[in-house]
Ligand SMILES: O=C(O)C1=C[C@@H](OP(=O)(O)O)[C@@H](O)[C@H](O)C1
């Protein structure tokens with residue numbers, strides 16, 4: 308299978324409307340909650356990205372019935388107690404979310420499971436999830452005492468914990484909450500910084516009672532979940548690539564419809580506004596389980612800024628594309644407090660800095676982020692994606708403003724979160 312792709316766009320004007328595909332975090336969770344709840348769960352706007360398809364494959368191996376019709380999904384389950392012990396390994400592919408959330412969920416089941424993923428997953432830290440789960444009584448073993456995949460879980464009875472999070476991570480929080488559904492007692496999580504709250508929102512949607520106040524989340528174990536409908540919003544992390552493209556390409560205006568505007572995800576909007584981007588937002592329905600809206604962005608005279616502190620978890624996946632934006636802004640942009648970037652699909656500090664430097668950017672890595680001076684004109688080169696979808700899309704958006712072509716060494720990885728990305732680029736390029 309050819310992986311590389313040559314992108315010779317010749318500085319197009321970007322104009323038009325895009326409906327970005329479904330949110331990856333919400334899509335994963337819709338399958339997981341549909342698998343726990345008894346009855347028929349329906350999902351619309353599901354993301355057909357590789358990561359979410361791996362979540363579906365894992366649940367099918369547990370005996371949960373899942374039908375896909377375009378982006379509509381129907382999940383039929385008789386509840387966790389009826390899940391089958393798979394004869395095969397559950398393969399989580401490139402997906403940290405699938406791997407970590409499944410650990411929490413399976414810890415309180417009554418079956419034995421082995422989880423494994425690809426070579427990138429094999430390098431990502433799992434102790435952050437396994438430590439609190441073991442405190443709850445989970446029986447998990449794995450490579451290097453459970454630091455890395457492959458991991459084996461023997462489901463067992465769990466007890467609730469009161470846990471102070473050492474990292475700001477929605478995956479760790481969600482794994483504990485999913486384990487907490489079956490645990491005896493009240494699970495309490497004290498967040499380091501507030502991270503995306505899709506799990507909490509979906510627990511409520513499926514009928515559970517959960518409280519959140521000042522970064523403290525409490526969930527009483529033993530609650531029954533009731534099957535329901537989940538409307539997946541468009542992924543703001545995918546929209547981010549077009550928000551930046553629209554702001555940096557000449558003479559451009561892009562409208563992005565049905566974008567998820569959950570406040571725990573909108574750090575990118577705050578930063579774009581801070582950097583002086585020309586943007587307008589129209590909210591569709593603020594009372595929806597996951598609010599959505601339309602964002603319009605146009606070519607902007609951008610200012611450098613400092614991005615750090617509690618906004619970081621609200622834009623963690625958008626940092627590669629924000630770094631590209633900063634190369635086109637006047638003055639200095641400092642990105643700090645973002646050491647979590649080192650444990651994503653690849654080390655995103657090193658990858659972003661090395662690849663943008665090849666294009667002529669003035670960018671240096673720091674221990675917890677990067678410093679970028681702009682504006683600098685960019686020239687085409689070969690971009691290594693390291694198999695990381697977000698680095699691949701950063702390279703592709705760069706290709707819209709470079710003098711000369713960009714060659715992506717691996718464009719296939721983009722299908723992890725945005726399988727129709729290049730069609731959408733084409734649709735707005737003039
Ligand atoms: O919970 C989730 O769906 C996610 C949480 C974040 O990871 P961390 O929890 O590791 O910060 C994010 O980077 C990832 O893309 C999706």
Ligand SMILES: C=C(OP(=O)(O)O)C(=O)O
Nearest residue numbers: 401402403404624651652
């Ligand atoms: C970090 C990401 O996802 P995951 O952790 O699920 O692999 C991402 O999508 O940028």
